Amino acid sequence: MARGWLCTAMLRRCSSHIFKTVILLFVVSFLWLQLRIVNLKPDLFNSPKNHYSDPELTFFANFSAIVNSVNTTTPANLMMLSDTIEEMNSLQAVSNIEKFGPLNENDVVIVIQVHNRAQYLYALIESLRQAQNINQTLLVFSHDLFDAHINALIQRIDFTKVMQIFYPYSIQLHPNEFPGHDPKDCLRNMKKEEALKKGCNNAKFPDLYGHYREAKFTQTKHHWWWKVNHLMDGLQITKNHIGPVLLLEEDHYVAPDFLYILRMMENLKITKCPQCNILCLGTYVKSYNYAAFTKKIEIVKWLSSKHNMGMVINRTLWDQIKKCAKAFCSFDDYNWDWSLQHVSATCLPAPLTAMVAIAPRVFHIGECGVHHRGKDCSSDRVVHKVMRVLSSSSHHLFPETLTVHQSFRKPFKAPKGNGGWGDFRDHRLCCSQVKNASIDCS
Secondary structure (H helix, E strand, C coil): CHHHHHHHHHHHHHHHHHHHHHHHHHHHHHHHHHHHHHHCCHHHCCCCCCCCCCHHHHHHHHHHHHHHHCCCCCCCCHHHHHHHHHHHHHHCCCECHHHHCCCCCCCEEEEEEECCCHHHHHHHHHHHHCCCCHHHEEEEEEECCCCHHHHHHHHCCCCCEEEEEECCCCCCCCCCCCCCCCCCCCCCCCCHHHHHHHCCCCCCCCCCCCCCCCHHHHHHHHHHHHHHHHHHHCCCCCCCCCCCEEEEECCEEECCCHHHHHHHHHHHHHHHCCCCCEEECECCCCCCCHHHHCCEEEEEECCCCCCCCCEEECHHHHHHHHCCHHHHHHCCECCHHHHHHHHHHHCCCCCCEEEEECCCCEEECCCCECCECCCCCCHHHHHHHHHHHHHHCHHHCCCCCCEEEECCCCCCCCCCCCECCCCHHHHHHHHHCCCCCCCCCC
């Protein structure tokens, strides 16, 4: 009997040791791949300088070649995946830092929120590659999905410093429990009376429209809030950074002069708009006229539906926003930008004032996503359109000066939430991301 127990205990210890060894080997292999893979087939990324000449023939052909040529693996089970992500987040590895040097205090940090659209992300990376002075930045890719193909794209970046961080409360890591979808959670359209009778987890907390949470919609706001908190107050390389922070997403695309315009807007802000606290490099326009608008900058009250793309913030603004964590985390809206609009209208010392590039330097190329169903999801159509716009307008980029236009618009009321954020568990998780213990978010 004692002998059998001893054998069982030894087997358990051996299994535990093997499991830990496998995890360690995976992490080491992953980091080795991150350092070495840039040397594999570099011609796939090194497109000609004037890559707009015939984009339809080569652009996404390169993407397909890369994705199909890289042999990567994803950990086979959730425990291994969770441990891998925890280890990678704790390492805080920065690729290419030996080549490009440390992060200087006024360098631009570009943080990119990534889900699962590798083809859009490839287009964004290639547009970043073409940008002037991109080698003086730090790219931080923030993921809510561990995906082998996406990791392969990022590990090949060789034109500036790169980090990857992984949102630790993702649906991928929690598929059958909060913040994923717990089988015991209430269904979205269940009536409250029925939910209370059934006794499902969140029966007492429908949103303001009577609906219960859907994990796939709440994740984006959670990820956005975690990402900015982690970047500004968690990562060693950025937690004391005082330079500009540009917020991008996987389905954005940048112009070659986006950093040049960002720096010019920073200088213009000092003399023309010291009250401006957000710079916006992207706007939603139906047509592009760089000949008329390339030099023009508009000063407006920040509006989430118009100015949520290519936002540039700094530590001064972030210190104000995080003090409003309770307003952000408890507002019944699953959109981070509408929640920020609520913070602007109800909590900040003054509503956000934006300095906006009328001729955009950041573009939205994502035809499909959370809010776009049933549309033509051909990822190359909009990319090619933007590439052609930039090619035809290339002689209007890099203007020598900027001019300011003050816009006078009617004041707007604080927005009513879109719902989807009534569950107190979401409020608590959101509040828990704030790094500063002195901030009350309860």
